[in-house]
Amino acid sequence: MKKSSIIGIVVIAIAIAVIISTYSNTSTYGSFNDAKSTKSELHVVGRLNKTKELFYDATKDANYFSFYMKDNKGEECKVVYSGTKPEDFERSEQIVLTGKMTGGEFHASKILMKCPSKYQDGKLNVSEVSAKKSASI
Amino acid sequence: MDTVFKGEHLLPGQLGQFFVVLAFGAALFSFICYFFATQETVAKSDNSWLRLGRIGYWLNTVAIIGMGVCLFYILYNHYFEYHYAWSYTSKELPVYYLISGFWNGQEGGFLLWMFWEAVLGNILIWKAKSWEKPVMTTLALSQVVLGTMILGLQIGSAHIGSSPFMLLRSSGIEGPIFQNPNYLDFIKDGKGMNPSLQNYWMIIHPPTLFLGSASLVVPFAFAVAGLWKRRYKEWVQPAIPYALFSSMVLGTGVIMGSFWAYESLNFGGFWAWDPVENASIFPWLILVAALHVMIVYKNTGHSYFTATFLTLVAFVLVWYSSFLARSGVLGESSVHAFTDLGLFWQLVIGILVFFAITVYLLISRFKEMPITKQDEETYSREFWMFVGAIFLCLSCFHLVLVTSIPVWNLAFGTKMAPPTDPVKHYNFIQALFAVIIALLSGFAQFLKYKKTGTTRFFITTLVYFGFAALITALVVYATGFYKLHFLFIIVMLCSIYTIVSNGKILADAVKGKFKLAGSAVAHIGFGLLLVGALISAGTKKVVSENLTGEQYSADFVKDENPKENILLYKNEPLKMGDYMVTFTSDTIEGASHFFNINYKRVKDGKTTESFVLRPNVIQAQGGMSSTPDTKHYPFHDLYTHITMTNVITTGPKEEEGQHGDNTDDKKYDAPVTHEIAVGDTMAYRDGIIVLKGLNNNVKLQNIPITNKDIAVGAQLEITTHGKKYQSEPVYMIKGRAVFDFGKKIEDAGLKLRFTKIIPGKTLADGKVEITVYQQPESKKKFIVMKAIEFPYINLLWAGTIIMVIGFFMSILRRNKEVKIV
Numbered sequence: 010m011k012k013s014s015i016i017g018i019v020v021i022a023i024a025i026a027v028i029i030s031t032y033s034n035t036s037t038y039g040s041f042n043d044a045k046s047t048k049s050e051l052h053v054v055g056r057l058n059k060t061k062e063l064f065y066d067a068t069k070d071a072n073y074f075s076f077y078m079k080d081n082k083g084e085e086c087k088v089v090y091s092g093t094k095p096e097d098f099e100r101s102e103q104i105v106l107t108g109k110m111t112g113g114e115f116h117a118s119k120i121l122m123k124c125p126s127k128y129q130d131g132k133l134n135v136s137e138v139s140a141k142k143s144a145s146i
Numbered sequence: 147m148d149t150v151f152k153g154e155h156l157l158p159g160q161l162g163q164f165f166v167v168l169a170f171g172a173a174l175f176s177f178i179c180y181f182f183a184t185q186e187t188v189a190k191s192d193n194s195w196l197r198l199g200r201i202g203y204w205l206n207t208v209a210i211i212g213m214g215v216c217l218f219y220i221l222y223n224h225y226f227e228y229h230y231a232w233s234y235t236s237k238e239l240p241v242y243y244l245i246s247g248f249w250n251g252q253e254g255g256f257l258l259w260m261f262w263e264a265v266l267g268n269i270l271i272w273k274a275k276s277w278e279k280p281v282m283t284t285l286a287l288s289q290v291v292l293g294t295m296i297l298g299l300q301i302g303s304a305h306i307g308s309s310p311f312m313l314l315r316s317s318g319i320e321g322p323i324f325q326n327p328n329y330l331d332f333i334k335d336g337k338g339m340n341p342s343l344q345n346y347w348m349i350i351h352p353p354t355l356f357l358g359s360a361s362l363v364v365p366f367a368f369a370v371a372g373l374w375k376r377r378y379k380e381w382v383q384p385a386i387p388y389a390l391f392s393s394m395v396l397g398t399g400v401i402m403g404s405f406w407a408y409e410s411l412n413f414g415g416f417w418a419w420d421p422v423e424n425a426s427i428f429p430w431l432i433l434v435a436a437l438h439v440m441i442v443y444k445n446t447g448h449s450y451f452t453a454t455f456l457t458l459v460a461f462v463l464v465w466y467s468s469f470l471a472r473s474g475v476l477g478e479s480s481v482h483a484f485t486d487l488g489l490f491w492q493l494v495i496g497i498l499v500f501f502a503i504t505v506y507l508l509i510s511r512f513k514e515m516p517i518t519k520q521d522e523e524t525y526s527r528e529f530w531m532f533v534g535a536i537f538l539c540l541s542c543f544h545l546v547l548v549t550s551i552p553v554w555n556l557a558f559g560t561k562m563a564p565p566t567d568p569v570k571h572y573n574f575i576q577a578l579f580a581v582i583i584a585l586l587s588g589f590a591q592f593l594k595y596k597k598t599g600t601t602r603f604f605i606t607t608l609v610y611f612g613f614a615a616l617i618t619a620l621v622v623y624a625t626g627f628y629k630l631h632f633l634f635i636i637v638m639l640c641s642i643y644t645i646v647s648n649g650k651i652l653a654d655a656v657k658g659k660f661k662l663a664g665s666a667v668a669h670i671g672f673g674l675l676l677v678g679a680l681i682s683a684g685t686k687k688v689v690s691e692n693l694t695g696e697q698y699s700a701d702f703v704k705d706e707n708p709k710e711n712i713l714l715y716k717n718e719p720l721k722m723g724d725y726m727v728t729f730t731s732d733t734i735e736g737a738s739h740f741f742n743i744n745y746k747r748v749k750d751g752k753t754t755e756s757f758v759l760r761p762n763v764i765q766a767q768g769g770m771s772s773t774p775d776t777k778h779y780p781f782h783d784l785y786t787h788i789t790m791t792n793v794i795t796t797g798p799k800e801e802e803g804q805h806g807d808n809t810d811d812k813k814y815d816a817p818v819t820h821e822i823a824v825g826d827t828m829a830y831r832d833g834i835i836v837l838k839g840l841n842n843n844v845k846l847q848n849i850p851i852t853n854k855d856i857a858v859g860a861q862l863e864i865t866t867h868g869k870k871y872q873s874e875p876v877y878m879i880k881g882r883a884v885f886d887f888g889k890k891i892e893d894a895g896l897k898l899r900f901t902k903i904i905p906g907k908t909l910a911d912g913k914v915e916i917t918v919y920q921q922p923e924s925k926k927k928f929i930v931m932k933a934i935e936f937p938y939i940n941l942l943w944a945g946t947i948i949m950v951i952g953f954f955m956s957i958l959r960r961n962k963e964v965k966i967v
Contacts, residue, residue, distance in 0.1 A: 012521045027544045034565040050566035071711040071930040093711055093789040093930055107566050
């Protein structure tokens with residue numbers, strides 16, 4: 010067999026492996042209900058319930074922030090985020106959480122929020138915070 | 147009837163718009179002329195098409211410069227009737243940030259891209275000789291496509307391009323204000339610049355990045371010209387120096403971006419695998435692969451198709467990454483993508499134009515291409531360079547695949563979400579590719595083109611590999627890198643191997659074979675870059691660990707709580723790692739609010755090191771942006787940024803100077819009264835207070851004290867957290883009324899009142915009553931901050947600089963080899 014055909018086969022094999030590993034690593038967008046039935050992390054899109062309390066007191070614990078969010082199906086759940094409260098959180102219009110359900114609370118490891126006209130019109134008004142351990146290579 | 151608006155400066159905008167149209171028209175004209183110049187038979191030609199083509203291109207260049215001047219004039223004079231000036235700048239912005247305001251918006255970005263392409267085109271007109279006609283056809287076409295992006299033509303409801311000279315009142319922002327002819331009187335200032343962009347790196351990073359991406363058109367144009375004019379074998383050599391230049395500049399631009407992110411953004415790192423970041427390196431990876439294969443072809447005649455294919459694809463990827471960043475498609479997955487300016491389909495057409503050219507030429511010319519039938523030797527440099535290039539492409543393939551998830555969703559109606567932990571996913575898979583690429587850039591250098599003696603090759607390879615393994619063991623042990631996944635240690639080994647083996651090549655080169663020096667230096671730089679990135683990202687340590695142990699629920703703790711932020715009250719030192727940190731003061735300088743944080747390293751009671759870091763917070767456009775400050779050591783960096791503070795409030799300020807004591811007292815905890823005599827000490831939460839003495843000669847402002855009145859001051863000394871403060875509250879009886887004048891010590895968060903005199907047998911024997919108010923913890927000024935230590939990050943920057951030097955040396959060498967007619 011020629012070397013070029015061997016390389017070709019190897020390349021195709023690696024490409025397929027990459028596609029499969031990527032596909033298996035993708036997560037899904039779901040609701041809080043979905044989160045209850047799975048143990049893996051997923052993305053939940055929803056809105057902040059502004060009528061309920063947002064709890065953050067840096068003097069007690071600078072790394073604890075909790076709030077209530079309604080997902081797109083209207084279900085509400087308490088969300089706990091271990092980090093500081095993101096700036097302008099109250100003004101957010103839409104929130105994308107990454108995390109999983111622990112007990113009755115949704116523990117978010119990442120919050121991506123969209124605020125109205127926070128920055129320029131041209132720039133997307135999205136900001137992201139992550140509570141992941143920093144050393145994460 | 148049309149309203150006549152007052153106070154508008156319409157001339158620069160109209161002139162600018164004229165230049166926009168002129169640039170587009172001239173580019174189109176130039177494209178057509180160059181196209182016919184290329185198609186006509188040389189013998190019959192009187193070169194009139196060529197001359198017209200040149201004139202068109204020069205006109206295009208002039209128009210682009212004209213646009214730039216007009217736009218800058220508008221920004222410089224703060225003509226907020228223009229949407230661009232209003233959106234991105236404000237009056238208080240310093241001039242050097244007006245320059246970065248220039249490319250703040252997408253339109254400015256396109257303008258910059260066109261400008262660089264115009265510069266490159268003029269160089270090619272001057273240098274390209276027989277290649278000028280076909281190469282310039284492609285460049286002119288690219289200018290046409292770019293020109294449509296900023297045309298700003300409105301046809302019915304559809305619009306073509308978005309012009310930087312659009313007026314605010316016609317920008318689609320509705321408001322009754324625009325019915326008023328005096329509307330400009332109400333627009334006092336622009337919206338200002340996004341605070342995170344107010345950084346000197348934003349002046350230099352975008353032009354570099356755009357020069358890099360724009361220059362990719364040149365190798366593309368050469369490849370197109372080679373296929374089009376059937377000069378298959380000739381195009382490669384003149385294209386190599388340009389490809390080297392593109393890789394150098396684009397690489398520099400990308401790393402500058404990550405340096406900017408590291409220095410002024412607060413995500414705590416230099417690379418976050420954000421989709422927009424990934425998109426910027428797609429073309430770089432493919433171009434570097436193409437470059438290697440082009441050199442293979444030049445030296446051996448092998449791999450012609452791959453070289454051509456990759457050169458063409460690299461430029462198509464420039465358009466694809468531009469599409470990803472600008473079309474709004476990444477909305478849900480990226481932090482810094484643009485929103486759609488209505489250019490979505492125009493950008494798609496941009497990709498398709500160049501993709502169609504690529505596909506057409508590759509298919510129609512396939513049979514004529516000089517493709518070799520026989521295989522490369524296994525022990526030859528070209529074979530392994532080829533394999534390395536393929537792995538660069540695979541690495542790019544993976545990045546494209548994951549970054550484009552939103553595109554797949556859009557195209558196939560699926561609902562995939564990106565990986566929940568993208569950093570881990572990218573790190574792992576890219577590390578696999580890095581192993582092979584680093585290994586190959588090490589040992590391929592020991593091979594010769596065509597054929598190499600195997601024995602000698604194996605001996606040198608193994609000797610240097612052993613040497614690299616030894617160094618790796620030392621490095622891994624010294625930096626604590628061994629705690630990481632095994633795979634990353636392998637990457638480290640291969641990167642160090644690249645450095646050592648290329649070091650050997652460099653040493654040989656200095657002795658004689660100087661030709662190889664450029665590539666050796668570039669590969670050493672690449673190896674160092676990998677090593678620096680691995681160590682600093684892999685062993686970075688959060689120093690600001692919260693050890694106070696205040697927890698919420700046991701559940702929460704179990705969840706591997708990061709606890710990476712610490713709370714610092716003003717003037718209360720806290721131990722953080724090896725340091726004693728104190729938040730000493732805050733100052734406002736312009737739009738930035740600086741926090742002075744004192745770091746002290748204490749060893750055996752002695753201060754061995756003391757410095758101040760000044761992270762700051764910029765407030766603009768209703769948002770806050772935190773800029774870190776970093777202490778640079780030769781072998782590590784200490785990075786600090788503010789994550790939260792109560793010093794600045796974004797909400798309406800509480801009314802200062804509350805009326806009456808009662809409301810004021812509410813700001814404090816319940817008061818505590820102490821009856822003490824002179825010399826006594828009383829304790830409070832944060833320290834002690836000593837009554838030093840009583841002062842009968844108190845002078846009060848605005849209140850005359852007569853002999854009948856009694857006014858006594860209590861001289862108090864407060865000691866808190868190693869600092870001493872003096873305070874003298876006053877007790878006064880005037881006529882029949884009793885007054886007391888409390889004193890506040892803001893820095894200590896205290897208010898002290900002298901509330902009673904309890905007479906004793908003698909005056910000295912008497913006691914006084916002091917009421918102590920202390921602020922609740924939450925009312926005291928505090929900051930929440932995060933500090934990270936990045937070890938050996940300087941290797942990353944040094945590696946980049948060395949790599950750039952290597953590229954530059956290679957450009958000089960390859961440029962000498964080029965002989966074009």
